[in-house]
Amino acid sequence: MTTAEAHLRRMADVLAEARQDPSDGVPPRSLLLGLQRLVPCDSASFCELDIPTRRELNSQETNVEDEDCSMDAYWLWRHQHLQCVQVCRPHSAPETTQMADFLSVRELRDLAIYTEFLAPYPNIADIALPTAPNRTRVFQFYRTGTKPFSDHEMTTLRLLAPHVYEIYKEAAHRRRPPIRLTHRELDVLRCVARGLNTPQIAEQLAISPSTVRKHLENAFGRLGVSSRTAAVARVFPEAEAL
Secondary structure (H helix, E strand, O other), rough: HHHHHHHHHHHHHHHHHHHHHOOOOOOOOOHHHHHHHHHHOOOEEEEEEEOOOOEEEEEEEEEEEHHHHOOOHHHHHHHHHHHHHHHHHHHOOOOOEEHOOOHHHHHOOOOOHHHHHOOOOEEEEEEEOOOOOEEEEEEEEEOOOOOOOOOHHHHHHHHHHHHHHHHHHHHHHOOOOOOOOOOHHHHHHHHHOOOOOHHHHHHOOOOOHHHHHHHHHHHHHHOOOOOOHHHHHHOOOOOOHH
């Protein structure tokens, strides 16, 4: 077996282990640990954030010391984290980037986002998964030192990304409680997810604006949410679900 074949076998083994993981983690915790073996780093994490409310919805860390990290500095200086700015943009397929695509180590170390939040990790690679609007869902791999992730390592992440996304969705589907809405309530929320306002939804569905509002009110009650954004995130966490 060649070196390339052996690496592909290790990649396949990591994916198979995650698919067979009996735990209820989303994603399976074995996936994060397996990815860290394939792309060696000092620490790895998975995190889902809701940007408008500044809430951490889900997180996993391979380094116990990183679990107590405060997010206050992140939210304060997030605009300097150009990699995160890219991750937050809407995308319909997984994307892979690293910090070196946006800033050199020297440039990053001069910023408050590094000194107050990212230190001692100037090198970060990520797999950003599609998610609902105004949310992020990302695997991140952190390294100290000045050497960026190699082309081989980034290619590994790019090849794995679509499979990682499928494993995430499979795990999320197993844990997600059923959503019980009427067909019309779902139709209204699909229109909301596409950016239509109340008059536009009424025209699209050939109903009155007051009926649109009533369907939304009923959907909010069933879902236990209080806003259109939260309802869309709850019903359509994956872009393709639309």
